[in-house]
Amino acid sequence: MAKKESFFVNRIKSVGFAFKGAFLLLKTESSIKIQFVIAILVTAAGFYFDISSTEWCLQILAIAFVMGIEGVNTAIEDMANFIHPEFHTKIGIIKDIAAGAVFIASVFAIIIGLIIYIPKIF
Template sequence: MTKKESFFVNRLKSVGFAFKGMLILVKTEPSIKIQLVVALIATLAGFYFEITTIEWIFQIAMIGLVLSIEGVNTAIEYLADFIHPEHHTKIGLIKDIAAGAVFIASIVAVIIGIFIYLPKML
């Protein structure tokens, strides 16, 4: 019988797998790279315009949400392509819905960005 690993060791391994997944996402997905550039610009703008703590919270939350949903979308696309490599209308629908979720998060992020930055620019 093999010795069961401790809870702490299992959590460390889980964090390692998550970190590996994040690196793969950042290295291989062009959309994430674009979103990271936008996130960097928004972060620099936050410092430039000296946004409030609440504005930082909203900005960071939206950056995290968009990047996270993009990661889920990418995972869904990989899974769909693995299950059904050739074109299939149902797989296309699933991929479109996942992409739509990213689009919704992005629209909300832009709206929040407008609320934060437009008054500071006027």
């Protein structure tokens, strides 16, 4: 019988799997690459405009939310393609809904960005 690994070892492995997943997402998905570049640009803008701690928190949350939802969307699309590789109306609806979640998160992230930066630019 194999020795059961400790809670700590399992957590370290879980973090490793999560890091691998995040790296795969950044390496393979063009949409997340665009979002990553935008995240770098707004981070640079945050330093340039010296945004407040609250604004940093909102900006970081918006970035994390959009990129996290994009990861979930990618996982849903990949799973749907694996389960049903040929076109299927129901799979198409599922993929559209997942993409819609990314769209909603992105729109609200843009609104947050506008609220933060419009007063600083004008």
